[in-house]
Amino acid sequence: MTEKQENILSAALELFAEEGFKATSTSRVAKKANVSEGLIFRHFKNKEGLLEAIIQKGEEKAKLMFADIVLETEPKEVLRKTFQIKDAMAGDEKEGAFWKLQYKLKWELERYGENKMESLKVALRNAFNKLGYEEPEEEAVNLMVLIDGLATRFYLQEGFNIDSQIEFLYRKYNI
Amino acid sequence: MTEKQENILSAALELFAEEGFKATSTSRVAKKANVSEGLIFRHFKNKEGLLEAIIQKGEEKAKLMFADIVLETEPKEVLRKTFQIKDAMAGDEKEGAFWKLQYKLKWELERYGENKMESLKVALRNAFNKLGYEEPEEEAVNLMVLIDGLATRFYLQEGFNIDSQIEFLYRKYNI
Amino acid sequence: MTEKQENILSAALELFAEEGFKATSTSRVAKKANVSEGLIFRHFKNKEGLLEAIIQKGEEKAKLMFADIVLETEPKEVLRKTFQIKDAMAGDEKEGAFWKLQYKLKWELERYGENKMESLKVALRNAFNKLGYEEPEEEAVNLMVLIDGLATRFYLQEGFNIDSQIEFLYRKYNI
Amino acid sequence: MTEKQENILSAALELFAEEGFKATSTSRVAKKANVSEGLIFRHFKNKEGLLEAIIQKGEEKAKLMFADIVLETEPKEVLRKTFQIKDAMAGDEKEGAFWKLQYKLKWELERYGENKMESLKVALRNAFNKLGYEEPEEEAVNLMVLIDGLATRFYLQEGFNIDSQIEFLYRKYNI
DNA sequence: AATGAATGAGTCTTCATTCAT
DNA sequence: GATGAATGAAGACTCATTCAT
Secondary structure (H helix, E strand, C coil), rough: CCCCHHHHHHHHHHHHHHHHCCCCHHHHHHHCCCCCCCHHHHHCCHHHHHHHHHHHHHHHHHHHHHHHHCCCCCCCHHHHHHHCCCHHHHCCCCHHHHHHHHHHHHHHHHHHHHHHHHHHHHHHHHHEEEEEEEHHHHHHHHHHHHHHHHHHHHHHCCCCCHHHHHHHHHHHHHC | HHHHHHHHHHHHHHHHHHHCCCCCCHHHHHHHHCHHHHHHHHCCCHHHHHHHHHHHHHHHHHHHHHHHHCCCCHHHHHHHHCCCCCHHCCCCCHHHHHHHHHHHHHHHCCCCCHHHHHHHHHHHHHHHHHHEEEECCHHHHHHHHHHHHHHHHHHHHHCCCCHHHHHHHHHHHHC | CCHHHHHHHHHHHHHHHCCCCCCCCHHHHHHHCCHHHHHHHHHCCHHHHHHHHHHHHHHHHHHHEEEEEEECCCCHHHHHHHHHHHHHCCHCCCCCHHHHHHHHHHHHCCCCCCCHHHHHHHHHHHHHHHCCCHHHHHHHHHHHHHHHHEEEHHHCCCCCCCCHHHHHHHHHCCC | CCCHHHHHHHHHHHHHHHHCCCCHHHHHHHHHCCCHHHHHHHHHHCCCHHHHHHHHHHHHHHHHHHHHHHCCCCCHHHHHHHHHHHHHHHCCCCHHHHHHHHHHHHHCCCCHHHHHHHHHHHHHHHHHHCCCCCCHHHEEEEEEEHHHHHHHHHHCCCCCCCHHHHHHHHHHHHC
């Protein structure tokens, strides 16, 4: 992967996350990456190919994060680590942009199955089970839904204080 | 408001909700509304003017719904009615499309302040207060965030069982 | 059919006939027709749609010409009229261009069935039959093949004297 | 001439003959020849240089064929050998493609003078003269025109029975 | 000799918008 | 109020060609 290829990838990631996939023109990506427009197509074939490449690259990072949660045995730690997803979302430009892109794409393309979340659900269900919750399955789903909501607010509602809200959840879940 | 104007409005509502604002061309709106493309601009000036008109029209419906919740004094009823937002989201084509559009636009344009939700928050805070919750403000915000998450799932995750999840919440909130 | 539409059509006809279909850019057609490039697509949908429109329009002219031959009962007159196809090929800019286009397209796109020539073959076979030729079918095909050859030379070989060659054929066929 | 150079040449020959010169991209030639695109330009300078090389290589083959006809003294044999051009057109992939390319290019680029055919005309004129035809010059031209027509049909009209047509000509010319 | 990265000009096409009628 | 013709700018993508290695 040449330097220019990397430039394209990260320029596109930021622009897609900021403006959306359709709304971002390949010419703007090229300009931001300081690259001729044609090069995008030579390397990624399509605008979609470009998107695919971005996603695939990020997916690996995501898997690592989930793996860390899934392997955790201490139930409270599972919950705590789950809430730390927020740190990824608020991470450096590239990491944060990637997570924002995930949600943007969900809404724009209605693509991206939740199946890759399945392992997280299993981990959460186990954790809630161990913690004695009566409906661990529902609790797990509920928590994941809540995280989608938090992401929505975090990315879209200017001034939303996600930290205080997460602290509240720490208290609520007693962790 | 002539019939053709209405046609344009509802055609645009559906298309914007389905495909997104940018991705929907005025020509497709015109075709779906059985109207010449020029007419859109005569009536709404802009593509954005068209969006504005849709939003404004829907806003009124939304206000009515929130008003009903805000005026409610029985705290458990406040919660129950809040969860009934789901029925609106699952409503007939136009109502459902309108709510979907709200979220789509949030992500696409990152516009639409939450201020119109402020009244709902107040109502929920009061309700949680009356119900003896220790942190009514945080509980209110938490519930609203949860609703955003539920909407995300409802619209995007094929096969998501929102009803069972809401029933779970009924139990959780003991209503 | 507005004036601009006609302009597009005849500009395209000339350019396609001169340079070929693929080699002619829609932007050059637009420029030659004094028209915005977009208009081509509004009226003809595609570059191919434009070609289709040209062909269909010319096809009618061709049918008329063949009809005149087919209805002729005097066999020598049938042959004479067949050779008059040359006058069409050498006709005014539009007519000449149309016939040239036919051959260009044959070679460029390998499209255009000969079935529309079938009626001409029948007429020629009958004529040769009446004139006592022993193999009227083969004579008919041979003459049509010869005409393809003449067209090839007429359009491509600078300085080819088609008239003297046709006069020779008049003598050969004794007409 | 290295092996890769040969690969390029024959890949280009086939593609040009199949799709036309303009319609064939250098990238497709490179792909078909299993060669980097740059190599085409290193060896042939231009896309046109590539064409030139193909033509020049083929020209030699053509000269050999014509030479055989020209040196023939028996007039009927001259005619017979002329009709055997068909065997070259129907020859193996490379030989057939080369002849098809000749005609394709005639129509696409309107290049390729007939002067290289001049020697064939002389041979035919002599033959017709010896055979006692009254207008040997015109007969010669006529036959060559006919061959262009036969080529047109052979390459473009699916199902055209060129053999039966040539047999008919054998009878007609009494050879 | 050979590659593969890189480019700039050009291709077809779509889009929001204007205007005469 | 309503149409449909018309446009200019921008969109994704392709192409012949160059150049460093």
